[in-house]
Amino acid sequence: xxxxxxxxxxxxxxxxxxxxxxxxxxxxxxxxxxxxxxxxxxxxxxxxxxxxxxxxxxxxxxxxxxxxxxxxxxxxxxxxxxxxxxxxxxxxxxxxxxxxxxxxxxxxxxxxxxxxxxxxxxxxxxxxxxxxxxxxxxxxxxxxxxxxxxxxxxxxxxxxxxxxxxxxxxxxxxxxxxxxxxxxxxxxxxxxxxxxxxxxxxxxxxxxxxxxxxxxxxxxxxxxxxxxxxxxxxxxxxxxxxxxxxxxxxxxxxxxxxxxxxxxxxxxxxxxxxxxxxxxxxxxxxxxxxxxxxxxxxxxxxxxxxxxxxxxxxxxxxxxxxxxxxxxxxxxxxxxxxxxxxxxxxxxxxxxxxxxxxxxxxxxxxxxxxxxxxxxxxxxxxxxxxxxxxxxxxxxxxxxxxxxxxxxxxxxxxxxxxxxxxxxxxxxxxxxxxxxxxxxxxxxxxxxxxx
Numbered sequence: 001x002x003x004x005x006x007x008x009x010x011x012x013x014x015x016x017x018x019x020x021x022x023x024x025x026x027x028x029x030x031x032x033x034x035x036x037x038x039x040x041x042x043x044x045x046x047x048x049x050x051x052x053x054x055x056x057x058x059x060x061x062x063x064x065x066x067x068x069x070x071x072x073x074x075x076x077x078x079x080x081x082x083x084x085x086x087x088x089x090x091x092x093x094x095x096x097x098x099x100x101x102x103x104x105x106x107x108x109x110x111x112x113x114x115x116x117x118x119x120x121x122x123x124x125x126x127x128x129x130x131x132x133x134x135x136x137x138x139x140x141x142x143x144x145x146x147x148x149x150x151x152x153x154x155x156x157x158x159x160x161x162x163x164x165x166x167x168x169x170x171x172x173x174x175x176x177x178x179x180x181x182x183x184x185x186x187x188x189x190x191x192x193x194x195x196x197x198x199x200x201x202x203x204x205x206x207x208x209x210x211x212x213x214x215x216x217x218x219x220x221x222x223x224x225x226x227x228x229x230x231x232x233x234x235x236x237x238x239x240x241x242x243x244x245x246x247x248x249x250x251x252x253x254x255x256x257x258x259x260x261x262x263x264x265x266x267x268x269x270x271x272x273x274x275x276x277x278x279x280x281x282x283x284x285x286x287x288x289x290x291x292x293x294x295x296x297x298x299x300x301x302x303x304x305x306x307x308x309x310x311x312x313x314x315x316x317x318x319x320x321x322x323x324x325x326x327x328x329x330x331x332x333x334x335x336x337x338x339x340x341x342x343x344x345x346x347x348x349x350x351x352x353x354x355x356x357x358x359x360x361x362x363x364x365x366x367x368x369x370x371x372x373x374x375x376x377x378x379x380x381x382x383x384x385x386x387x388x389x390x391x392x393x394x395x396x397x398x399x400x401x402x403x404x405x406x407x408x409x410x411x412x413x414x415x416x417x418x419x420x421x422x423x424x425x426x427x428x429x430x431x432x433x434x435x436x437x438x439x440x441x442x443x444x445x446x447x448x449x450x451x
Contacts, residue, residue, distance in 0.1 A: 086189065135162040
């Protein structure tokens with residue numbers, strides 16, 4: 001039977017279930033094993049660490065070297081990462097949705113890790129989140145990650161989620177609630193193909209890797225046992241403009257097993273695509289400069305600039321707003337959309353005087369790239385307020401020719417949802433308490449870069 005959202009008594013500490021099987025149960029030996037694996041990896045750049053990892057979860061002798069290639073990247077964030085959201089497939093117990101444990105801490109031979117009480121409370125009321133002792137009691141996909149995390153991070157809390165039958169949208173909604181900033185790390189635990197001959201596994205796993213690198217999702221369990229959490233995470237990675245990097249790809253035939261029936265392992269790191277940010281900001285500044293008669297070099301080149309996209313360009317002059325123009329729906333290549341909106345914000349925003357040559361160098365630019373707007377099926381203000389995610393959602397109201405939007409950045413000034421909605425209605429020329437059956441409501445997210 002599927003696990004239901006019920007409280008099941010469980011000891012406060014979830015004891016290790018696979019110590020002595022998947023990794024050493026002896027503290028000193030386990031510490032030496034993990035440190036030895038990490039020591040084989042290159043030293044990462046200072047001050048830069050991934051937002052998320054995908055790592056395998058077999059026994060240490062099988063997938064440990066591959067996992068180490070990802071965990072070594074966390075060294076610069078040792079003291080800054082304070083919370084780890086850890087997702088893995090539920091192998092032993094059928095689960096509908098994502099299962100939290102009822103324990104308050106997890107234990108390994110390297111010590112105890114406290115669960116993040118505030119974060120778990122934040123998601124417990126979500127319909128796709130359940131509480132299950134059974135789902136966590138013997139689950140190895142989460143447990144085997146802890147010795148690595150305990151070795152590379154100084155002090156962190158944990159949000160462990162065993163993922164069962166859950167849609168990408170359900171997983172992504174939970175991750176968005178927990179996304180946080182640089183203090184929060186997302187780790188998805190998954191192996192790749194299972195029990196294929198070596199040559200076939202190579203072909204299957206390479207195809208899976210290409211999908212992950214493209215942030216495509218749509219993986220099936222035969223491609224990755226953690227397909228459900230991966231697909232949900234990749235939806236978030238697209239929204240947050242993360243770039244994927246393959247760190248290692250091998251299988252058990254390469255590490256500690258024979259090649260007749262192998263299990264595939266890959267490690268990925270995901271970080272914000274700063275190359276795209278630089279290209280967007282440079283494009284915006286060049287577009288403004290071109291209208292002022294400044295000679296321009298070649299436009300920046302980035303694959304994302306060639307794809308259809310929608311953006312807002314926001315300008316500040318000496319710290320004060322000096323223009324904000326954008327597009328809500330992708331209708332042309334993103335690079336062209338940035339050029340058009342940057343020039344419009346600088347010279348054709350009716351609220352401000354057109355920019356002059358002497359002001360260009362003092363101008364600061366922010367580019368926000370929008371996700372595809374999602375129509376919300378809500379029939380009342382109460383339903384809308386329940387669906388909104390403050391700080392994350394941009395909102396569009398559209399009714400009888402009146403239309404307005406607030407970017408997610410507006411939450412920084414209007415943090416209370418009712419006030420946010422009332423001000424947006426006013427911007428659209430609607431009464432503060434307006435509601436109508438013909439009102440169309442859309443939400444979207446943005447990725448933003450600023451100078």
